[in-house]
Amino acid sequence: MFCVKCGAQISDESKVCEKCGAAQKTAPDYEYKTVRCYPSDSTENKYKMFYESCGWKITDIDRRQTYDGQSFDGTQNYSTQTHIKMQRDKNMPNYDKIRELSEKAEGYFDTVPNKKRCASWLAIGIFAIIVGTIACIMASMLGLPFYAFIVAIVIGVCCLIPGILRIKSNKKVEAQYYANKAIADKALEECKALVRKSKQL
């Protein structure tokens, strides 16, 4: 916990501050939180470092199995997730600012831009155009009517349009995402600095 007078970090059992000698009236006032993540060392470390930067103290990390249901053949299915338990002292200096900044940062932590799939539209479109074009050339070389194959080219172009529109909207989504992410990253840096300052008091 933190001294009520000078903000120095002191042990939870302290009756008086070791730094300034002020009597500690309030019991530590913690907020608690549990987050879940993918059960790998690197993901867990990433989460740990992020939440510690936000002033949280990790109290427990535990990989747990969750029951997902039973298959038709009777197999019981489980998946593993890591549960990270943490607490944050509401008496820490700059707590309100730290909370505000960390909430901003958390909104963009471990996220990716919400893009729509466009590869299949483009693939179908390009395939139809190529096949249609080859068919047209072959037919005209053989002196056969080729107009029917133009339909394939038209269909191909029609498939390309949604694909291209999605690429365009994805670019916009991405640009907006990275602009917001930059703001969130800045908030995290500010938050980290405040947390570091609080710990040094």
Ligand SMILES: [Zn+2]
């Ligand atoms: Zn003190």
